[in-house]
Amino acid sequence: MAESITESRIVYFYEAVRCGTIRAAADWLNVAPSAVSRQIGLLEAELDASLVERHARGVKPTEAGTFVIEYFREQMAHKDDLLSRLQELRGLRIGHVNVVLGEGFVSDVMSGPMQLFSKQYPGIAVNLDLGGTNEVMRKITEDEGEIGLLYNPPHEPKLVTRASRMQPLMAIVAPGFPRESRSQTMTIQELASYPLAATHPSFGTRQMLQAVEFADKIRLEPIVTTNSIAILKQFAKSGLGIVCLPEFSVSTELDAKELVAIPIEHPLLATAEAHVVTRVGRKLSVASNKMLQFMTSQMRAFR
Numbered sequence: 001m002a003e004s005i006t007e008s009r010i011v012y013f014y015e016a017v018r019c020g021t022i023r024a025a026a027d028w029l030n031v032a033p034s035a036v037s038r039q040i041g042l043l044e045a046e047l048d049a050s051l052v053e054r055h056a057r058g059v060k061p062t063e064a065g066t067f068v069i070e071y072f073r074e075q076m077a078h079k080d081d082l083l084s085r086l087q088e089l090r091g092l093r094i095g096h097v098n099v100v101l102g103e104g105f106v107s108d109v110m111s112g113p114m115q116l117f118s119k120q121y122p123g124i125a126v127n128l129d130l131g132g133t134n135e136v137m138r139k140i141t142e143d144e145g146e147i148g149l150l151y152n153p154p155h156e157p158k159l160v161t162r163a164s165r166m167q168p169l170m171a172i173v174a175p176g177f178p179r180e181s182r183s184q185t186m187t188i189q190e191l192a193s194y195p196l197a198a199t200h201p202s203f204g205t206r207q208m209l210q211a212v213e214f215a216d217k218i219r220l221e222p223i224v225t226t227n228s229i230a231i232l233k234q235f236a237k238s239g240l241g242i243v244c245l246p247e248f249s250v251s252t253e254l255d256a257k258e259l260v261a262i263p264i265e266h267p268l269l270a271t272a273e274a275h276v277v278t279r280v281g282r283k284l285s286v287a288s289n290k291m292l293q294f295m296t297s298q299m300r301a302f303r
Helices: 007-019 022-029 033-047 063-089 103-111 113-120 133-141 188-192 204-216 229-237 247-255 286-298
Strands: 052-055 058-061 095-101 124-130 147-151 159-166 169-173 196-199 224-226 242-246 260-263 273-279
Touching: 007 022, 007 033, 007 052, 007 058, 007 063, 022 033, 022 058, 033 063, 058 063, 063 286, 095 103, 095 133, 095 286, 103 113, 103 124, 103 147, 103 229, 103 247, 113 124, 113 286, 133 147, 133 159, 133 273, 147 204, 147 286, 159 286, 169 204, 169 229, 196 204, 196 229, 204 242, 224 229, 229 242, 229 247, 242 247, 247 260, 273 286
Parallel strands: 095 124, 095 147, 196 224, 196 242
Antiparallel strands: 052 058, 147 273, 159 273, 169 242, 169 260
16 A cells, blocks of 8 residues: 555546546546546555445445545645635635525525625625535535535534524415415415425425425325426416415515415424535635625525
8 A cells, every 4th residue: 555645546536436437527527438447446556445336327435435535525625725715815806605505595695695795705706506405415515515505404414504594484376366265374284275386305395395294194296396496486476376485585576576475384384494504524715704694694594
């Protein structure tokens, strides 16, 4: 076993694991697949350890490979820390912030923190990647993003919540939606009696509805399933039925009186929370810390 590590070889190994296959990593790195395999082989020889398990569907890291990936991620985090300190010296004139968020947070982010951040720090580039709850959590734990915005996420020991606020899941309908009940709230039974559109199970809102189904032994069967909040909004605006979203995700439409939010009578839905998360142990760059401050102070989801 060598006394030092050729750091450049780890990149090939890391991308093969991240992309799932040697060929996908080669495409990402713009090299031949044989080059990726060769560099992984040289790294394994250098460390005297098997790093990948090859399967029909691609590659997975061995236990030793997992240690190498953790080492690589820590090194990348240290590099980000160094760049952060240099940014601070330059007065935040250049830099970048990586945010991963659920689509329901988009209008809240764009109308609040992005307005101020872009004006105060025009040289800082902001990357906004969308994903369902599971995808956002994965990207933050694997350092593909610095800040994550999540709606009612499951517990994940690798994530730390930097801010949270109760944001109940509401029944969102078009004005004048024909309800048999005149109540200002809606029961689960009433919700189940109308056409429903919902997100896929990888999204926090759908996971909450599934929890209610299990707890109350009731069926909430969407007639439309989508990965787009925009489609859910249009479904409700068109009067086709009901969608379940927190108020902050439809704030623009509520202000314009294009949609109406009705509280749902259920403790699981009433206690849902919006969260800003980062990876445990991850030191944010100066620019990312500024963005985090703007988010927690300017977004409706956290006010």
